[in-house]
Amino acid sequence: MPFWGIRPVFLSLPALYPSGRHPLFRVAMHRPGSGSALAVARRPAVAAGPADCPGPHRAACHSPAGWRLTALIHRGAYLELFRAAPANVVGPGCHVLKRPIPRHTSAAFARAQIAREAQVAAAAAHPHLVSVLGSVGEPAGNLLPLLDGVSLRRLLEHRGAGGAAAGRPIGWALWIARQAAAALSQLHAAGWLHGQVRPQHVLVGPDGHATLIDLGQARRLNTMECSVDEWPVSSPEYAPPEAAVPRGTLSAASDTYALGVLLFELLAGRPPFQAADPKRLARAHRQELPDDLRAVRPGVSHEVSELVRRMLAKEPLRRPSDDELLRWLTELEIAELA
Structure with a gap:
């Protein structure tokens, strides 16, 4: 059902x-x-x-x-x-x-x-x-x-934490990330920032089809809506470094960073940075380097680890563009299936 x-x-x-x-x-x-077929009198x-x-x-x-x-x-x-x-x-x-x-x-x-x-x-x-x-x-x-599936968060919780994701195929994680990246690319091309990329907002169907949901707090790119002073970011676990600085400005690269956090979590079984204190967590996103995925998840290739490292770059301009990210994820997914 x-x-x-x-x-x-x-x-x-x-x-x-x-x-x-x-x-x-x-x-x-x-x-x-x-004239909408769904318009109601x-x-x-x-x-x-x-x-x-x-x-x-x-x-x-x-x-x-x-x-x-x-x-x-x-x-x-x-x-x-x-x-x-x-x-x-x-x-x-x-x-x-x-x-x-x-x-x-x-x-x-x-x-x-x-x-x-x-x-x-x-x-x-x-x-x-x-x-x-x-x-x-x-x-x-x-x-x-009505979409048939469960949230990525529920799938992660079902698998457990602290390395339990080791049984999850790396190719599957790349597949989910690629689908989310395709949705984000379309959003960005239309001039919108999702701004809430996290496992709760990715729905995965029984066939593996991923759907990015919850557009209610999307922001217009290149406007004051992307100023963190005007509109603070509210999910510190997936917030990019630029969201935690005065007069910070979000961009399409901010969604890429959040997707990088999500992909790291899919592969490692935990986010790259963890802290109970939001201020400490924000400081980690700004200043600390994530663990090398190859040390956390045996079997991850150098290329996959390098992609996640680039997605989690502190400087937005060092992160992959939407086209680069989609091409990179597709190539790595194919390599995992080969």
Whole structure:
């Protein structure tokens, strides 16, 4: 049975911007045209019936007109995800509705995230990038395809930590990284920075197909949105060195660095830098060199170790470009399969 294997981490950024100064608050709400096959007539929402939303969440599960919400998948800080089906279709449905939690104190920020995800998905369609099929309900939520798979984070946790990844084929890790790199390349070409590349945001299907998800906090490249003073980075484990310096500026190379951290973790079973204190972790990203992968994971070639080292370069200009990274990952993946 298809399963949306994601437990998104929705950050409490509105608390950092109580006056609405966060860049996402300035996003214009995006709605598809009335000609969209998924556009829903503007009628009052109807409450889901008992079969639509069983259990303790029944009272909070309200279906938008024309749709049934059949299961609560996840409720975060200010966004919630439901499995959904058209009202005239039998079964649990093959869509996901991602929408703001009704009457939440951070509703404005949640609506801005929903709008930004729709905007970015429309600009950068790619087989390895999550798609937004339409806008549904009031306040608007994004209708997404129900993807069959689990998050890369859950796969890593299932395998265990501290070297348990040694049983994972190196070629598989390169394959996952290449698919994510292809999605990032499309995003960057469309003028967007993902900004949250980490295992929680990579969905892996049973066939190994990887999908980069969660575009709600994507930033416009070459704008003030990429200033860490204007919009701080909130995931220190995968944050590039430039995110931890005053007046730092993020670029496409920042996503490359985060993908390098992810690839290191896939191969070594742990991230390159670990610390309980965020400040100490940021200092490690800025100043310390990662371990040589060949010493951590026997069997890793010099070429794979060198690629990860380049992706984790402290200076953004020393990291591979999108084209270089895709070519390098493809060649190494083929070499591993040979």
